[in-house]
Amino acid sequence: MPKCTINGKEVEVKDGQTIMEAFKKADEPIAHYCYHPGLSVAGVCRLCICDIEGNPRPQIACNTTVTEGMKVSTKSDKVKEGVKWVLDFHLINHPLDCPICDQAGECGLQEQYMAFGKYEPEMAEKKVKKHKVVDLGPTVVLDSERCILCSRCVRFTEEVSKTNELGIFNRGDRSEIGCVEGKSLDNKYSLNTVDICPVGALTSKDFRFKQRVWYLKDSDTVCNGCSTGCNVKVYFNKEGMFRVKPVHNEQVNGYWMCDEGRNIYQFANKENRFEKGIKKLGGASLETMLPGALAKELHQLVKSGKDQTAVVLTGQYTSEEYDSFIGTLSKEFGIKKVYHWNQNEKQMGDFDGLLIRGDKNPNTKGLLKVFEKHQIKTEWQDLEKSLESKSIKNLIVAGPENLSVFADMDSKLALFSKAENLIWLGAAKVEALTSDSGKVKNKNIFVIPLKSFVEKEGTFVNHSGLEQKFKKATTILHETLTLTEVAILFAGKNLTLPSAVEKPAFVESQRRSDQVQLEHRKKNEFVFKRGTL
Amino acid sequence: MSIVQNSAQKSKWYLPGVIGGLGITMKHLLKNLISKKSMQTINYPEEKYEYGPRFKGNHILTVKKDGSLRCTACMLCATNCPAECIKITASENPDPKVEKFPISYEIDILRCVFCGFCEEACPVDAIRLGPEWQTPGLSGSNFTYDINHLAYRPALKGGIQSHVDDEERHKEGI
């Protein structure tokens, strides 16, 4: 465990770690592009130069191993000047595309130039022209002019996805990233190349031109695309969600996530959701109402037919919801007929070796745990039999959120049609329930819209049994409920809504330090004092 | 000193003031009768006042040589707008040299405060505040200006050309 001094701070690093890692540990800023902790060292951007005591020439931090007592610094004029020039070398052929570049606002070049740049450009020659808007594959677009040839994407396809589609072609300042002949960037992890691209050379076709990044807020959550439970960041604003990016978690997903998981924002958006509670009685037409009111109305139905009520749960909800839903229903009504709808029983053990797993539910393990806790031992066949024999009148289904992974939707709906009353709880809009397609033949249909995974907090238990708590990211639809709330309303109780104003307003001690405030100075005279916003 | 004067004190001396005021009115009346040029007012709406060239009136979206919109949909104007009255929807242009362009550009002119920040933020001289200032309309929808109005309204006679030309820029190697 060698100790070294980084800009005067003493840090201890593991054997064989590089100066770059020591810099990260000491939380000292150092410019870099090509270095990525999840990839091999390329050492080509030459930005991370630093002075090592006793070494006449500045060395690159990413490929120099820390030795005991090493004294490293980036404070000398020589290094600062060097970094400025290397940044200028990066920029001399970089086009003025910032207004139309999707990366603007989160761009490595912009950020590092602000921090370390030269500010006085001396380039007076013509820029090198390269290919723009190159279609690399189904998910990614390349702009060669913006590329700074850090080779992160190439190394990603070599080392992580192991698909080797990308390469650097040509020589010198004519070098360009491109696909190997006969191949296109088409693998299940291709969008990671967009994430690791420090500039706007690789952009995602899906996100391209949808939003400027400074309009987006982000929040950490857990991907509900499969049982791996990758840690992700969702980007949203008042118009909805726009994209998903991975967050580093060595235990779960490292630095990466799959392309499938990046689509999870879509089913949380308004257009794919039930917005209102829906009631369809007998042959009558649809009636929409507030979800809470509908749930409350159903209290009588569930209560009166509690012996003939069965519950179907998918693995798409949080452990807390399962616990309270099953707990409340069994306590209030004694309902023990809870069934697990597992749409991919056969592929449960599948794994592609990196991240993607066959079990497409984020919380199958959590559901089974709650089943165990409440001693529920049911078989799917029992449900089929009892539906066949009409011994079940009310069927409560907590349906899927991510419809695309439920291939057996139609067959299951046909099965559920055998119950008299179908109470469908779910976030995703299932057209068959509300249309007259005839796929769903229940006498009465009730639909209660639920919150999606970004609108609530809870726990997912992933394939390895790791419990991952996540917090609420945003609200997309205000009137929707969680399973917990539905259970309380079914039980005939009232929801205690958290009051909007928890603390009394206008209390001096609670004023934000940067709040705009009026200061009473003299009689009839007010002066605005503005804090930093 | 009290700001409000006691009206009772002044009431005695109102006559000189009134006469003086009438005098000024009469002076202008006579002047207007003799020479029409020195008139201080104009016959609006038959006559219209010419504002200075820097007047900030209704927005204009400039066009390129070929008549298409100069705007690249960078959203800097929308970001900079203090009244949040600009709404842009960007899309991909089939021409790779253009790449990004707005398929809808809407200004809610009732919210606009005519501050001119959009003009200042624009990196490509795509939006300007023009000389027009009369903005009548019969319904609320008339006050949401779309591309058609902003760039191609009849008053602009086929569009105002932008100073910034991409082709020239590419030729210069910038």
Place this chain on the structure above:
Amino acid sequence: MEVKYLTEFYHLDEFRFLDGYKKHGGYVQLDKALKMQPQQIIDEVKASGLRGRGGAGFSTGMKWSFLPKNNEPRYLVCNADEGEPGTFKDRLMMERAPHQLIEGMIISSFAVGSKKSYIYVRGEYDFPIKVLEQAIEEAYKAGYLGKNILGSGFDHDMDVYRGAGAYICGEETGLISSLEGSKGQPKLKPPFPAVQGYLRKPTIVNNVETLAAVKYIIRDGAQGYRKYGTEKAAGTKLFSLSGNVKTPGNYEVPLGYPLMDLIMKEGGGMKPGRKLKAVIPGGSSAPVLTAEEVAKATLDYECLAGLGTMLGSGAVIVIDDSQCMVDMLGVLMHFYHHESCGQCTPCREGTGWLNKIVHSILEGRGRLQDIDLLIKVADNMKGRTICALSDAAALPVLSFVSKFRDEFEFYVREGRSKVRGNFYAQMHH
């Protein structure tokens, strides 16, 4: 005085073939070497003071001793990718005496314990490749290559690998990348090739002339080899003399030989009516020497380093007063811009930038601040990259601009060459 040590029989056509080579003492040293201990050979080479003839001038024996002491397979690679502008000595050695190289390589391979060696020849060398392939075939037939060479129990295979014509593949690690079949780009060091090279196995890369000289060290012993040259730079070296001299060509002289003598005696002096202006002593990437400095220079590593330049590959390019230095820098910058592999940013962008600046001066668009900008850009490219190509591009710029600044300033101010008098544009169209 030109000596005939390595080049003793180069004038004989029969020396190219096995029979002729054997007639003049060929493959005798191999037999002798195979009876020695490998360590003994390494010690002998170390004692001889032989230094790499490719450019860097690193001690060969030292390089060999960096190999890890284990039984991993290891490789010997002969660097015959003679790419440095002005150098043509390796071509001569391969054309005239292929067996001399092969014998040297087998001895070296035995010393470092390599069972497989490659000769990486640049793609343009069509004829040398043919000659080498033929010679290797002869050597296989005569039992100098293959299994159990001369009954010593030592197995060795040799292959010729043809490059595709890239300057950067003459760089040790770039050559290894190319040999591995990937793009010829230098690799990050550490690990050094002696630890992890070709196919991630320990690899020794040596120049043609270095490997050929090994045979002579075995023949004459370390002390015998030191007969020529200086204390720190032992032996003889082939110099490729080119440029404005009467008789350009390859000349073998002992190291430490005065540079002026090489030009005036071996090269036959300047062309009539011309004066010496400058000399590039070690291939195009070596900083240029002015006429005054040339008079002081001797051809060895230390003296040239003292003058701020280097011996390099031994390509002496003589420039007389009819040459415009701005033109010359234009040609050099075009070359380095074309040959930069594009891996490291300072070199990739810097070589292009330098090329553009020099050419804008040449086309009459130059500004006075461009001359300082050349120095600034070159200064910031120097020592900032994985390999030495960016240094190779930066050093000529620094020396040209600082030593012949008046010519550059004249070109910028007048828009024409001080020497030629006319425009670059007119020269080419």
